[in-house]
Amino acid sequence: MRNYVIAGNGAAAVGCIEGIRSIDRTGKITVISAEKHHVYSRPLISYYLEGKTDTERMRYRDAGFYERNGCEVLYGEKASGADPSAKTVTTDSGRIISYDAFCVATGSSPFVPPFEGLETVENRFSFMTLDDALEIEKKLCDTARVLIVGAGLIGLKCAEGIYGRVASITVCDLADRVLSSILDAECAGTVQNHLEKKGIRFMLGDSAVRFDGNTAYMKSGATVGFDILILAVGVRAKTALVKNAGGEVNRGIVVDERMKTSLDGIYAAGDCAEGNDISLGAKRVLAIMPNAYMQGYTAGVNMAGGDGVFDKAIPMNSIGFFGLHIMTAGTYEGEYSEVREGDSVKRFFVKEGYLKGFIIIGDTVRAGIYTSLIRNRVPLNTIDFESSKKTASSSVFSSEIRRQKFGGVV
């Protein structure tokens, strides 16, 4: 009987468990979970604060998941070291676990810059885990002024989550625009306006340099008073296990299309891993949940002796703020075209006859058809792409292709 060990207990770990079980029904799976929670949907912590879900519904898999899949979960333990030659993992409680295959699915940790005086701030939080959300919730009240450092996906989702439960929300970011990792300046402006209309205040191109109790001293010279500080500057892949064992690590743990690291018997998946982005044609950390699951599943299949390849990874995000939906995918390079309809904007990036990326704000209907053109590298000269820019539709394809899609098992 094979022994599988997974460090981490998020979407990548679940993918890994389900991948292993698609091949091997009996091997032993040990999950090392630093967090003392049944696997939950991490991006749902903002929806939790917003009241759109609760800790029960946030479970990423049902209560019987681990038992049904024959997993032993070590809650509150962290994998502290791996020895690829002895094939053992050590935990911070001193436990030594043998493995035949090991998957590092440790995710990422919040990056906190060394702000001067940060230790003088009493109510300071990151916004990564359910525990963060539960702790923040205890401090929410209608007199609380909140300063969020970071106008990225995490910072803005946090703002939406606490909206209406606090007196004011100010978001600052060194970047000159919101969501700078996924939006260009103009689209970012649209989103920013939408959030400003709700009363959220932005200080962009500016950030805190020093804290003193409940005051932030900004780079611009401004001061911001606050009661709750949320640090959402960015995240860093947790790579130490592989790095310390001598494996190849860049920004993330370097993996191939089978999710193998450079160390024999060790795989990596999710936010800690750096795999190939086919829209970019290079490796990068794709810290998004669908990617985490699919990488995890692929790792699991291969760990169990199957033949799993994940060669369709692209960055993609679907995110909404107060009813305004944003979808982005791929890489923004090549020739660019735009379709506007009312308040809705679609931007497409085409290079060498292939759709490389898009940004959509507003009309997201059937946008997955566009995503599939990127993921499947569909040559645009084989379809009627022009006609589908306004509204995504399978009418872009020929009757023959549609017959395959809608007339057969897919």
Added chain:
Amino acid sequence: MKRVYVNEEWCLGCHLCEYNCAFANSGFRSITALRGKKIFPRIHVEGDDKITFAVSCRHCEDPICVKSCIAGAISKKDGVVCIERTKCVGCLTCVLVCPYGALAPGEDGAMQKCELCLNNTCGAPACVTGCPNRAIVYEERGEAE
């Protein structure tokens, strides 16, 4: 397993499937209750002046929506891709990944999709039953599994 398949050359673009779908999942006693209401069907007629076709969930063998749902709300049960709507937070990630455009939000903002009328009182797809021209059929076709 039986699925809904499209014969686009027979589709009249009449949208009856959309109404039959909305009614089947509405809980109303009579389809006339839908009159004048905006409907939220789980099948949608697409196309142009030359060709129309009705699209609903393909119940893929390897469904990317199941793998992508950030809430863990979509799963496959006996081959049918099902959504647990109370878990859905309306992030639309499934819309971003479904290559067929088969998922859309319901009236309440939570996503909905075709579950082949196996979870309502019809027991078989109402869209197919009501199609006047067999432009959609419910049958077994070549199964890889």
